[in-house]
Amino acid sequence: MTVGELRQARTWSSTIPVALALLIGVSVVQWLPKLPPHGVLVILAACACALAWRVPCTRWLVVLIFGFAWAAWRGSAAMDARLPKAWEGEDFQAIGHVVGLAQIKAGTTSVQFRIEHVARDGQALPWQGLARISWYDKPTSEPEPCSRWHVLLRLRRPRGTVDPGGADGERSALARGISAVGYVRDDASNTRLSTSAWCLDRWRGSLAEGIQARVHDPHDAALLRAFTVGDTRGLDAQDWDVARANGISHLIAISGFHVGVAAIFGVWLCYGLYALWPSLALRCPRGQAQALAALSCAFIYAGLAGFGMPTVRTVLMIAAMALARCLRRTAGSGHILAIALIAMLLVDPLAVLEAGFWLSFIGVAFLILCMDAKGRGIRAFLHELTVGQIVMTISLLPLTLWFFGEASLVGAFSNLVAVPFVSFVIVPCALFGMLLLIVCPPLATPPLRVAEWLTHAQWWLLEQTAAWPGTHWFLPTVKPWALVLAMLGAVWLFMPRGVPLRVLGALLFLPLSWPVRQPPDIGAFQAWILDVGQGLSVIVRTHDHVLVYDAGARYPSDYDLGSAVVVPSLHALGMDRLDVLMISHADNDHAGGAPVVAAAFPAARRYAGEPARMPSPMKQFPMEQCVAGQHWNWDGVNFRVLSPSAGAQDATANDHSCVLLVEGRAGRLLLTGDIGMDTEPRVAMAVGPGPRPVLQVPHHGSNGSSGTGFIAAVEPELAIVSAGWRNRFGHPRPEVMARYAAARVPVFNTAVAGAVQIDFPATAPAYVAARWRVLARRYWREE
Known part of the structure; x- marks a missing residue:
């Protein structure tokens, strides 16, 4: 090996450690509850420069410090750029x-x-x-x-x-x-x-409209728009549910494979030009021209796709490869990925806040680890499409559970079919039709119709596999140490042949797959007043049972707090069964999310204060009327319904609210829904003697509730308001907060505190409360 080759090899060998050091420095910042002042960042940067000058062997530490200072400065600048x-x-x-x-x-x-x-x-x-x-x-x-x-x-x-x-x-x-x-x-x-x-996004929109106009089935047209230009506006919640069940969301959002297909098109186009005009090689070598053509086509297509994270990563990798080709240098896949990672972090260090960054780069890293030694040609290509899907599914399982709380156990099979079919059949056909839309629109219809038939068949198959067992595998919130162990296990499991005892890497997945659960003791219970904006939802858990009281709102835009907050919270807290779903009354901010919760847990018993007024989707999930006097005991914890009375003709729908008192051995929780002052005296009388309860403030703190007499009679030890941030009703009203302050009752507001977790142990103290904005504090979350 010549001196030049040795120097080149040494340069490439340092690229991966530099990328990892930079990534660690940038990532550490994202765990900080508060960013350091700018003066501290300047001192850190100066120390890094001095260290690099005086102690060259510490360059990895220097890069790490630089990454920390750079990410902190960019994060601070982004926070300062927000509206005052x-x-x-x-x-x-x-x-x-x-x-x-x-x-x-x-x-x-x-x-x-x-x-x-x-x-x-x-x-x-x-x-x-x-x-x-x-x-x-x-x-x-x-x-x-x-x-x-x-x-x-x-x-x-x-x-x-x-x-x-x-x-x-x-x-x-x-x-x-x-x-x-x-x-x-x-x-x-x-x-x-x-x-x-002229505008790139307008071009994207016109191409999407052209596809929509030439494809008969609106759903197939929506899928083709997503596959080609990254326009997912036509997809609904059911489509995303099918995609998650099959682990193919990355295909819908345009994967790196699609950009790779565009790059291959650029290579072929350049090859054709050189075949027609061989004299071009006298002016520009074909290898360099093909590299630039691949980069140009990849960049243009990434722009049409909206520059999503997987597309940007692929473009950066192709750019690194094109640069090496133009400089007549050789570089392995790992070094190319490292260069792309360095470029991404230098341009946008805040990209590490998105799940797509980690899934994209780490997924490709595992493919490189397992596939680089498999040679070239069609055999290696087929090996990547088959074994590669298993590698991706297993290696990304920890990250998928970390970011989304769920994974698909059939994802490897679905990707084995969908990745090659979508990337190398549907997408090329659709891209050909899109190209004709640009150069000759009348000729675009036949290829788009063919792509429509293929897409329809592929999606039908995915809908069938979405009904298989194991498509939605939920786990409690993944602990950081379990994530690290599982990632190390994946690396060990997929190390090259010759590494001893590789199968033992699977053992490091055990803390992730079977997390330790700590349910309350007998006679104790836990409650979470969830942060659902201007609405209400409460989870109550005993040793072996779970109750959900209200389910938040559903808005005309299809944003549903039941699917966005309530169901994910249940899974994150390790609750895979729901025993009772109680909806205080039928107003949207309490009942809108109920259909999603009921569908997720159809075996739950269901109660409502206004069964006849429940949202129409609840017709397939009949509700029982809650009536004062209903009671039951779970694991030494008593549940009593205090209101409404049987046959009562309350003046307003709010006063039909189910009022529930939960009594453990050492503490009580009173859930009041939206009752007003007319109902409060009856509820206060029904509460009876016992420990001072934690109170869910009636009707989000409106002035028509929380009367002085009610507060004095109940004597809450803590009051919790569930309200939206800067809501248009002004809840909680200042005069209501003044009444609680006069009674010396501390108040938590979910709009300020986030979800409020309350532990009622079997013995004193009566309760322990925690605010999630404090528990999970990060510099971008404002109190």
Whole structure:
């Protein structure tokens, strides 16, 4: 080996450790509850430079420190870019342009809006940023991509619910650069100013419309739009459920395979040009030209797909490979992946906040680990399509459970069929049709129709396998140490041949697959007042039983708190069975999510304060009337229904609420729904003597409830309000909070505290309360 080759090998060998050190430094920042001040970051960067100069052998530590400082600085800058807190809830005259494709659902049109100028009361304000805004009435004209608008906005900082197992909306907003959320106020000045003559997102939208117009079946058209241009607007919750059940969500969101197909098209196109005009080789070597053609086609297609994480990762890998080819260097797959990782972290260190980053890079890393030694050619290709799917399913299982709380045990089989068929049959056919849409639209219909038939057949098969056992495998929240052990086990399991006792790597999956569960003791119980915005949902668990009281709201946009918060929280807390579902009354903010919860646990017994008024989907899940006097005992814990009385003719629907008292050996919990002051005296009398209860504040803290006499009679030790952040009702009302303060009752508000967890042990102390915004504190979650 020559000196140059040795130097080149040494350079490539240092790439992977540098990438790992940078990744560790960036990732550590995301666990911080608070970011360090800028001065500390400057000192860290200076120390790293001094260390690199004085002690060259510590370069990996230097890279790690640099990654930490870089990620912290970018995170701090992103938090500072958010809408100032003092401006929340105010109206602004804003001028900006639409980014991406509009999400149009029943009664709501949502877009990402890049605000260029903002004013309040006619005075310009020094703020710009990306906002997610919605029209709740039909806009004067459709907000097309890149169109500029003048609108009256009411804005606030991004804020999401914080629950066990729930999605983290604030983290997603930070990762995507969203600095504000809000809605368009009805105003005569709302108008579209102009529309850009050319725009990549508009091109995406027109291609999606062209596919929709040429494909007969709307559902098949929606799938083809997702496969080709990453437009998932036509897919509903059932489609995503089928995708998750089969472990093929990555295909719907456009995988790296699709970008690879576009790159191969670029290589073939270049090969054809050189075959027609051989003299081109005199001006530019064919190898370098093919590399650049592959990169160009991959980049263009990634743009059409919306630059999702898997597509960006693939483009970066192709760019690294093209660079090595143009420089006449050789590089292994691992080094190319490392270069792509370094580039991604340098450009956007906050990308590590998204699940797609980890699933994409780690999945490819495992494929490289297991496939690099398999040679080249068709045999290696087939090996990757078959054994590779098993490798991906097992190796990504820990991360899938960590991010989503569920995994598919049939994913390996589904991917074995779907990946090659979608990536090498459906997608090329659809892309050919899309190419014809651009150059000759009349000729696009036949290939798109063929792609429609193929897609219909593929989706029918996926719907059948989605009904197999093991398609939805739920586990409690994965502990960090169990995740690390399982990932080490996957690495050990798929190490090259010759590594001893590789099968023992499977043992490191045991803490992940069989987590330790700690149910309450006999006579004790636990409760979680979930953070469901302007609504209510409570989980109560005894040693062997579980009850859900209310299930949050369901909105016209199809956002359902039952599926987004309640069911994931049950699974995250290790509850795979529900014994009783009780819906206090039929208002949407209490009953809207009930159909999803009932469908997830059909064997549960169901009670309601207003069975006849329940949402129409609940007709297949009949509800029993809850009546004062009903009672039962689970594991030494008593449950008593205190209201409504049999035959009572309450004036309002709120007063029909089921009121439930849960009594353990050392503590009590009183769930009141939305009862008002007319019903409170009867409930207070029925509570009876015993330990001071923890009280769910009636009707979210409205002024028509929580009377002074009720508070004095019940004497709660702690009161918990379930309300939405900056809700339009002003709940909890200041006068209500003043009544609790006068009685010296501490109050937690889920809008501020997130989900509230209360442990009632079998012996003193009476209860222990914890707020999830404090338990799971991160720098992007605001209190």
